[in-house]
Amino acid sequence: MSGAESPCDVVVVGGGLAGCEASYQLAQRGLRVRLVEMKPHRRTPAQTSDRLAELVCSNSLRGAALSNAVGLLKEELRRVGSLALRCADETAVPAGGALAVDRERFAEAMTRAIEAHPRIAVERREVTEIPAERPVILATGPLTSDALAASLAAAVGAEHLAYYDAIAPIVSADSIDWSRVWKQSRYGKGTVRGERPAEPGRAAEPGRPAEPGQAAEPERAAPPEGAEERRDDAEAGDEAYVNCPFDEAQYRAFVRALVASEKVEARDFEEVRYFEGCLPCEVMAARGEQTLAFGPMKPVGLTDPRTGRRPYAVLQLRPEDEAATAYNLVGFQTRMKYAEQLRVFRMVPGLEEAEFLRMGSVHRNTFVDAPALLGPAMELRALPGVHLAGQIAGVEGYVESAAAGFVCAILLAQKLRNEPLRPPPPTTAxxxxxxxxxxxxxxxxxxxxxxxxxxxLDPAQGKLRKRARYEAMAERALRDLDAWWTAG
Structure with a gap:
């Protein structure tokens, strides 16, 4: 079905994975949907066809095993009737332990299913501002047009919208060699007093405190009016950071490896303009051998309990979740190729056998500060009736984008039926x-x-080895998902 300004219950902007999944799930629940896609009138530089749900980077939907978090997410989507997973399974190609698809056949299958649905009207035009109609789902992806991004920025505040994505790697806590590291915030406190903390990755002048989590020495004056304090780290105290210490030889070898590493080249449509506050670690390393030592690896305020001395340099890890099951490499966003990240970051003392849950990256993106802006139904608090789904909300990856579209549609449908919100259980992917x-x-x-x-998992289950723990979490997730889905 197609047509201009067709009557509808929900407008969805963006015909990628999130927009298509959201449209399909809403329509399956009896709602009329107008899906607005700007192709063929305009394409982003990454797009080459006019089909919906075009996979622009890779044909892989990543690991299939349930011991893999994305494998679990795919199985959950299958069980709840995801259009994207149905089409992926129908167009799968051999890929070992991963799910990969024939990209053209996948896009054709998605387009055919959307266009054939009696309650979905597809309109081909560019949306340059947030539609006045409510409710509306914005699912325009990482390359949201400049005009629509400007409209969104005007609504939520430009400081809450990012146009460049700098991501540091995340490692599993169980894979850290805890005999080689220790927990301590600078000066034993998780706060900054008397000055504003620098952004992670910001290079500093020699002698200038630069790293988040640095505390003032007791004799310093009280903070001037307007100075900021890192309350989250202050509450965590010495649990806020894990320190991986380097001696001088280790540090210099690490810097050389960063500079010499193979990097991902920017794509033609990516104008590489790094923010000084989130420089790739290899860019900082290339500026001078001591740049990192005066930036994110600054050892000031830290004492290695094994030696009683300050190390030559330190790479800090920060908990990624409340249970501290994963840690972020603070200030180490990177454009290194994935294989190079594994090689170089395993030179870090304590990370020799690290399991990387997420690799680092730096690329063009458009996304909002979701924790600050979105309510429980993925709705903008500042604009009731405007919901966000997919990568513009801050998920990464094909499967995650489809999942975000699914969840957004489910919550919106519940809201439109005046039902209490019943989000998927937190024990599920x-x-x-x-x-x-x-x-x-x-x-x-x-x-x-x-x-x-x-x-x-409940601590009462005891400590399990990594694979057994993930399998137990997956088993629990599918059990809880089935109960949630049946009750809905």
Missing amino acids: LGGILTHLGRKQPTYQPSNITWAHIAP
Whole structure:
């Protein structure tokens, strides 16, 4: 079905995975949907066809095993009737332990299903501002047009909208060699007094405090009016950071490896303009051998309890979740290729056997500060009736985008039927999507689904080895998902 300004119950802007999944789920629940897609009138530089749900980067939907968080997410989507997973399974190609698809056949199947649905009207035109109609779902992806992004920025505040994505790696807590690291915030406090903390990754002048979590020495004056304090780290105290210490030889070898590493080249449509506050670690390293030592690796205020001395340099890890099952490499956003990240970051003392739950990246993106802006139904608090789904809300990856579209549609349908909101349980991967969107961070960053987004097991179950723990979490997730879905 197609047509201009067709009557509808919900407008969905964007015909990618999130927009298509949201439209389909709403329509399956008896709602009339107008799905607005700007192709063929305009394409982003990454797009090459006019089909809906075009996979622009890779044909892989990543790991299929239930011991993998994204594998669990895919199985959950299958069980709840996801259009994207149905089409992916129908167009799958051999890919070992992953789910990969024939991209053209996948897009054709998605387009055919959407256009054939009697309650979905597809309109081909560009949307340059947030539609006045309510409710509306914005699912315009990481390359949202400049005009629509400007409209969104005007509504929520430009400071809450990012146009460039700088992501540091995340490692599993169980894979850290705890005999080589220790927990301590600078000066034993998780706060900054007397000056504003620098952004992670910001290079500093010699002698200038630069790292989040640095505390003032007791004799310093009280903070001037307007100075900021990192309350989240202050509450955590010495649990706020894990320190990986380097001696001088280790540090210099690490810097050389960063500079010499293979990097991902920017795509033609990406104008590489790094923010000074989130420089890739290899860019900082290339500016001079001591740049990192005066930036994110500054050891000031830290004492290695094994030696009683300050190390030459320190790479700090910060908990990614409340249960501290995963840690972020603070200030180490990177454009290194994934294989290079594994090689170089395993040079860090304590991370020699690290399991990486998320790799680092720096690329063009458009996303909002979801924890600050979105309510429980993925609705903008500042604009009631405007919902966000997919990568513009801060998820990463094909499967996660479809999942965010699914969850957004389910919650909106419940709202339109005047039912209490019943989000997926936090023990599930679908619930983990909402956990990520609502989890406050010092600097909100998009993310793929990881086990850190899913509620940990009851401690009464005892300590399990990694694979057994993930399998137990997956078994619990599917059990809780089935109960939730049946009750709905």
